[in-house]
Amino acid sequence: MAKQITHDLTYDAPASAVYAMLTDAAFREEVCDRSGVLRHDVTVSGGDLTNSATVRIQQWQSATGIPSFAKKLVGEEIEIIQEETWTSPTECDVKVTIPGKPGEMSGSVRLVEEAGATTEHIEMTITVRLPLVSGKVESLIADMLKKSLRVENTVGREYLAR
Template identity: 55%
Template sequence: MSKRLKHDLTYDAPLAEVAAMLADKSFREEVCDYQRVLSHTVTVTPKGDRPEDGMEVVIDQVQPAKGLPSFATKLVGDEINIVQTESWSTIDRGAVLVTIPGKPGEMKGTATLREAGGVTTETVDLEIKVGIPLVGGKIEGLVSDMLLKALKAENKVGREYLAR
């Protein structure tokens, strides 16, 4: 069993500007700060000399578990360590993997950028799987809600970033 999350983030900017934003470590850190994570480490590593060559982005963050139901906090504790890895093979397509180290389950899928009329849409399409009998489906729903909230935060921060 799994849950799918597909969400579009739109930006009033050309694809090259959105790709440059996604490759900017300070932007990724702003998103973490906006979400009030407890701690974070961001690394952005280009795969070549040009943006078209892709990049590897790793965001390792710790978030508070407050607000989660008791069955979920029993599994994760008071804090949740989340590691998001994006492996962009080109300027407009990347593989996304989100894990919670030491816990069963993962979220994986793609992020794609497409431009039309000067507006760029980033589509994030993830499959969420939690391999815990009885409560796995409930946890997948909670994770989906958390990821959607994080994507909306990233979109808000991104629009402000591009407007500067």
């Protein structure tokens, strides 16, 4: 089984500005800092409006506060690698892995501009390959993803208002 997540983030800015933000390493680092990750490494290549871009975010999060059944699986820290391949300034493929763990997320991001505002439409599939607890772990990851997206949206709105 897998869990499907669809989530929209809105910004009062054109799609070109949102794309520039999402492919700015400083923005991604600020999101990591505000999300409370223990440490992170962000790399971006490409990113101007005529080319594709790749974004790679490697981060380590504390396992503090997650249920004990999940903490037994991941230990004290959770390493997460997010890789985005922007095939255009409005389309992106996303893959998130947890090295050495039996789970991943994959999906897409699409930027849709209407009347000067942009919606970042995110569709992700969460897959965990663990007998008996995969559904619980997928739901836990979905909740963590939604929390992370709320932080990204807050930081993004502030970034675009500067």
